[in-house]
Amino acid sequence: xxxxxxxxxxxxxxxxxxxxxxxxxxxxxxxxxxxxxxxxxxxxxxxxxxxxxxxxxxxxxxxxxxxxxxxxxxxxxxxxxxxxxxxxxxxxxxxxxxxxxxxxxxxxxxxxxxxxxxxxxxxxxxxxxxxxxxxxxxxxxxxxxxxxxxxxxxxxxxxxxxxxxxxxxxxxxxxxxxxxxxxxxxxxxxxxxxxxxxxxxxxxxxxxxxxxxxxx
DNA sequence: ACATTAAGTGATT
DNA sequence: AATCACTTAATGT
Numbered sequence: 001x002x003x004x005x006x007x008x009x010x011x012x013x014x015x016x017x018x019x020x021x022x023x024x025x026x027x028x029x030x031x032x033x034x035x036x037x038x039x040x041x042x043x044x045x046x047x048x049x050x051x052x053x054x055x056x057x058x059x060x061x062x063x064x065x066x067x068x069x070x071x072x073x074x075x076x077x078x079x080x081x082x083x084x085x086x087x088x089x090x091x092x093x094x095x096x097x098x099x100x101x102x103x104x105x106x107x108x109x110x111x112x113x114x115x116x117x118x119x120x121x122x123x124x125x126x127x128x129x130x131x132x133x134x135x136x137x138x139x140x141x142x143x144x145x146x147x148x149x150x151x152x153x154x155x156x157x158x159x160x161x162x163x164x165x166x167x168x169x170x171x172x173x174x175x176x177x178x179x180x181x182x183x184x185x186x187x188x189x190x191x192x193x194x195x196x197x198x199x200x201x202x203x204x205x206x207x208x209x210x211x212x213x214x215x216x
Numbered sequence: 217a218c219a220t221t222a223a224g225t226g227a228t229t
Numbered sequence: 230a231a232t233c234a235c236t237t238a239a240t241g242t
Contacts, residue, residue, distance in 0.1 A: 154230070177222065191230060193223060209222060209239060 005029055008110065011057045015081045024124045028055070032110040037061075037103040044101040050090040052111035056082045059107025060168060064100045064184075074161075074184035075099065076141035077168050085135035088117055105169075154187065155195050161185060162205065166214050174212045 008029045016025065035054070037043050043054060043061055054061075061078040078084055078101070090097055091114040120127040148157050161184065165174050178196065182189045196212070199205045206213040 179222075188231060189223085190225090190232075194225085194230095197224075207223085 004034075008032065008034055011108070012055075012110065015057055016055070019081075019130060020126045021124060024120065024127055027116070027120070028110065028112060031116050032112045035109050035111050037107045037109070039103055039105045039107075041103050042100065043103060043107070043109070044087070044097050044099065046097060046100050048097045049094060050087050050097060050114070052113055053083060053087050053091060053117060054078075054109040054111055056080050057108040057110060059109075060104040061107055062102050062104050064102065065098065066100060071186060072183045073186040075145060076138065077104070077164075079168065082137070083130070083134050085131060085138050088131060088135075091117060154185070154191065155198065157185060158192065158195050159199065159204065162212065162214050172214050172216070174214065175210055176212060177210055 009025065011034070012020070012025050012028060020028070032052075032055075034057075037059070044050070046066055056078050058080050063075045063078065063084070064072050065075055066072050084101070086099065087097070089095075117131075121131065148160060152160065158181070161181065162174065165176065166172050178192045179189045182192045185192070196205065196207060200207050204215055206215065
């Protein structure tokens with residue numbers, strides 16, 4: 001038990017020192033628990049009632065919106081040091097999640113219980129700033145994806161998507177299928193294959209099975 | 217060897 | 230840009 005607490009504190013210090021004050025880190029360690037999500041597993045599903053807020057310690061979480069036909073659209077990614085402010089509001093209002101959050105790779109997060117959220121908002125300046133910044137960041141990312149949807153042609157959107165994947169995975173060689181890309185961008189596999197081929201002919205990428213190399 | 221999944225492509229809307 | 234229909238290529242059992 002004591003070991004686990006030290007372990008949690010270590011993880012928190014790695015990601016959130018300078019962000020959270022000491023007393024707050026103490027409280028997070030006391031009331032939160034560590035959760036491991038394997039690649040491909042769900043952190044939150046559409047319709048879930050939120051009881052905890054995730055603070056991402058390591059890994060990568062993909063946040064998705066789904067329509068009635070089970071067709072998806074990628075909204076944004078959460079990385080280490082991030083949280084999802086949308087879930088704060090869900091917690092406070094006991095409303096259901098509109099989004100699905102899937103671990104892209106093995107991910108660890110600290111789950112913080114709802115009842116602490118509001119308490120800390122009043123008690124800790126750093127928590128207040130963190131929550132508001134988090135909300136702001138999610139909003140900026142959403143605006144960015146809306147802009148892409150509205151203003152970019154699919155080929156530009158796809159190339160932007162590939163560059164984002166490189167950033168987020170820290171790897172120029174993406175392990176991904178055309179089908180998966182099509183789902184994220186809410187289009188069909190055939191269309192993606194075609195545009196990728198054009199990008200390859202232009203020398204911007206190199207294609208392989210389950211593999212796309214993005215050239216600098 | 218056979219089945220399954222990923223990717224490439226022409227033709228049509 | 231989407232859909233259909235079909236082919237080819239790679240991978241799993």
